Amino acid sequence: MFGIGQKKTETPTEGKEGFSYLPEGVHYFDSACQTLRPMEVIQAVEGYYKTYNACGERVKYPWGERVDKEVEETREAMLRYVGKKAEDYVVCFTHNTTYGINLVLSQLAGDKFDTVVTSDIEHNSAYLPTMSFAERTGVKRVVLEREEDGSIMPNWKELGRSIWLVNGASNINGVRLANREELAEGIHEQGGLLLVDAAQVLGHHPEDLRDLDFDACFGSVHKMYGPSMGVIVIRKTLLKQLRIGILGGGMVGDVYKDTYSLLEGDEHLHSRLEMGLQSWEGIIGLRAALKWQDSYKIQGKPYKEYTQELEEYTFNELKAMQGVHLVGEAPGSSIAFYHEGIDSHSLGLMLAKAGVYARSGYFCCHYYLKNKKELPPLLRLSFGAHLRQKDVDHALDSIAHIFSTLA
Amino acid sequence: MLCIAAFIVFLVLGIFSAAYRKLAGRAWYCVLRRVTFRPCDINFKEEVKGKLLGKFVFSHPRVAKFLSKWIDWLAAIFVVLTVWSVIAVLLSGLNLMVYDTCNPRDAESCSLGGEACSIGTTEPGFIEALMQGNPHGWAFGHVVQFGETIARVPDRFRSILLMQSPMIRQNLQR
Numbered sequence: 001m002f003g004i005g006q007k008k009t010e011t012p013t014e015g016k017e018g019f020s021y022l023p024e025g026v027h028y029f030d031s032a033c034q035t036l037r038p039m040e041v042i043q044a045v046e047g048y049y050k051t052y053n054a055c056g057e058r059v060k061y062p063w064g065e066r067v068d069k070e071v072e073e074t075r076e077a078m079l080r081y082v083g084k085k086a087e088d089y090v091v092c093f094t095h096n097t098t099y100g101i102n103l104v105l106s107q108l109a110g111d112k113f114d115t116v117v118t119s120d121i122e123h124n125s126a127y128l129p130t131m132s133f134a135e136r137t138g139v140k141r142v143v144l145e146r147e148e149d150g151s152i153m154p155n156w157k158e159l160g161r162s163i164w165l166v167n168g169a170s171n172i173n174g175v176r177l178a179n180r181e182e183l184a185e186g187i188h189e190q191g192g193l194l195l196v197d198a199a200q201v202l203g204h205h206p207e208d209l210r211d212l213d214f215d216a217c218f219g220s221v222h223k224m225y226g227p228s229m230g231v232i233v234i235r236k237t238l239l240k241q242l243r244i245g246i247l248g249g250g251m252v253g254d255v256y257k258d259t260y261s262l263l264e265g266d267e268h269l270h271s272r273l274e275m276g277l278q279s280w281e282g283i284i285g286l287r288a289a290l291k292w293q294d295s296y297k298i299q300g301k302p303y304k305e306y307t308q309e310l311e312e313y314t315f316n317e318l319k320a321m322q323g324v325h326l327v328g329e330a331p332g333s334s335i336a337f338y339h340e341g342i343d344s345h346s347l348g349l350m351l352a353k354a355g356v357y358a359r360s361g362y363f364c365c366h367y368y369l370k371n372k373k374e375l376p377p378l379l380r381l382s383f384g385a386h387l388r389q390k391d392v393d394h395a396l397d398s399i400a401h402i403f404s405t406l407a
Numbered sequence: 408m409l410c411i412a413a414f415i416v417f418l419v420l421g422i423f424s425a426a427y428r429k430l431a432g433r434a435w436y437c438v439l440r441r442v443t444f445r446p447c448d449i450n451f452k453e454e455v456k457g458k459l460l461g462k463f464v465f466s467h468p469r470v471a472k473f474l475s476k477w478i479d480w481l482a483a484i485f486v487v488l489t490v491w492s493v494i495a496v497l498l499s500g501l502n503l504m505v506y507d508t509c510n511p512r513d514a515e516s517c518s519l520g521g522e523a524c525s526i527g528t529t530e531p532g533f534i535e536a537l538m539q540g541n542p543h544g545w546a547f548g549h550v551v552q553f554g555e556t557i558a559r560v561p562d563r564f565r566s567i568l569l570m571q572s573p574m575i576r577q578n579l580q581r
Contacts, residue, residue, distance in 0.1 A: 343453040343456070343457070345450055345453040345454055345457055346453045346454075346456050346457030346460060347457070348457065349454065349457030349458050349460075349461050350457055350460055350461040350464050352461065353461040353462070353464070353465060354465055361450075377450075377453075398465075401464070401465065401468075402464055405464055405468040405471055405472055406460070406464065406471060406472060406475045
C-alpha cells in the first residue's frame with residue numbers, strides 16, 4: 001500500500017517541475033473542472049499585476065502599450081494553437097465556455113436554419129443554450145445519440161440546414177468526437193454551422209481542432225493551464241452575421257444620443273464579443289500557458305503522452321476492481337465510475353481524507369447520466385500535467401482500501 | 408433518520424461554532440422532508456455519512472466498517488433516545504412546577520423536589536409492563552397522569568401568585 005491516510009505535510013512536492021508549490025500529500029484529480037496552473041503562468045499574472053497593471057486597447061501610456069502587444073500575441077498564439085488563420089478566424093475572450101456559447105447563440109438569428117442539433121452527452125453549458133435558442137427562435141431542436149466511440153450518426157435529410165453545438169470531448173469520460181471531420185463536411189454541405197464546445201479538448205487534444213472546419217469553438221482557459229477565463233475562436237463570416245445586442249465599452253466607434261456605431265475593420269472584429277474590460281491578466285496568463293504547453297515534458301516525453309499513459313493505467317486498474325462500473329469503454333482524459341455498494345459522494349469525501357481530490361455527482365451532465373442512463377452519482381478522476389505515477393498509485397490504493405473495507 | 412440525528416448534533420454544535428449552523432440549516436431542510444414522508448436530500452445524507460466514515464476508514468477500518476453497516480440504526484437509536492430524554496426533562500420540569508417533585512409517584516426518588524410526600528406506587532415500569540403484555544396500559548397511565556398534571560397547572564399558578572403577592576392575598580380575603 002502506498003502511504004494510505006498518511007498525515008499531510010506542507011513541504012513542497014519534488015519531481016513536479018512547474019508545480020513544485022503543491023504541498024506533499026495532495027493529489028488533485030479534478031483537472032476537468034480546472035487545471036492547476038504552472039509557475040510560469042502564475043509568474044506571468046503576478047508580473048502583470050506588479051509591473052504593468054493597465055487596461056489594454058484603450059490607453060497610450062507604456063503599460064497599456066505593453067498590454068496591447070501581449071494581448072495581440074496571445075490572439076495570434078491561440079490561432080496557431082488551433083491551427084487557424086487570422087484571415088479567416090478571430091479570437092475573442094470571455095468569462096468561460098458557458099458564457100461564450102450563450103453569447104454567440106443568443107445573438108444568432110434562427111430564421112435561416114431548420115434545426116439546432118446537439119447530442120445527449122453534452123455538458124449543461126451546451127445542452128441548455130440549445131433549448132433557449134430553440135425556444136427563442138422557434139427552430140426545431142434535435143438531440144442525437146453519441147455512439148460509444150463518441151461519433152454521431154445523423155440522418156442528414158431530417159436535419160436540413162442546421163446549427164450544431166457538440167463537444168469535442170466529453171467531460172464525463174473524455175470520449176472524443178470520433179467522426180468530427182465527416183460531420184463538419186456534412187453540416188457545411190447543408191449550409192449549416194458547426195459550433196464546438198472545446199472546453200475539454202483544448203487542454204488535452206488541440207490537434208482535434210486543427211484540421212476541423214468549425215465555425216466557432218468555445219473553451220475555458222482555466223481548463224488549459226491558464227487563468228480563469230473563456231476563449232472563442234470564431235469564423236469572421238459568422239461573427240459578422242451575429243446581431244450584436246449585448247453592448248458596452250470597448251466595442252463602439254462612436255455614440256450619439258440614440259444611436260451608435262460599432263468599431264469597423266477586421267482588426268476590431270473581436271470587440272463584438274468583448275464588451276467591457278477584459279481579464280488582461282487572464283489573457284497574459286493564457287499566452288504563458290500556451291508557451292508552457294509547447295515545452296513541458298515529463299520524463300523526456302511531451303506531458304500529454306505521459307498523461308495518456310496514466311489514464312490508460314488507471315482505467316485498466318479500475319476496470320479490474322470488483323463492483324466498479326465505468327462509464328465508457330476506453331480511457332480518456334476523465335474517468336467516471338461508480339461502485340455498486342458505496343455512494344460516490346461518500347467515496348469522494350473519504351478519498352479527500354487521503355488527499356485524493358476528485359469530483360462526485362453528475363458533472364453538469366444531468367440529462368445523460370441521471371435521466372437517460374439512470375446512473376447513481378459517479379466519481380470522476382480527471383488528469384492533468386501535474387500528476388505522476390505515484391499520485392495515481394496512491395489514489396488507486398486508497399480507492400481499493402475503501403472498497404475492501406466498506407463494500 | 409440520519410438527517411434527524413445530524414440536525415440534533417449540528418444544532419447543538421452550532422451553539423458553539425458558526426461553521427455548524429449552515430449544516431444545521433441543511434439538516435433541518437432534510438428533517439422537514441422526512442417528517443412529511445418525502446425523500447431526504449440524498450447528497451446531504453451521503454455527505455454526513457462520508458465525512459463520518461472518512462474519519463475512520465484509513466485509521467480504524469473496523470470502526471468504519473461497523474459504522475457503515477449500522478449507521479442508520481445507530482442514528483435511529485440516537486434520535487429516539489434524544490427525543491425520549493427531552494420529553495423526560497420537560498415532563499420532570501412540569502411535575503416539579505406542579506407538584507414540587509419531578510416524580511409525583513415517588514417523590515423521594517427526585518433529588519430536585521421540595522419536601523413533597525407521596526405514597527410509593529406499585530405501578531409497573533415500562534419493561535415490567537411489556538413483560539406482562541400490557542404496554543398500552545402503562546402508556547395510558549402516563550397519559551392520564553399527564554392530563555391530571557396539566558389540569559392542575561392553573562391551580563398551581565394561583566397558589567404561586569397567592570404566595571408571592573400580599574396585595575392579591577388581601578384582595579381575595581376581602
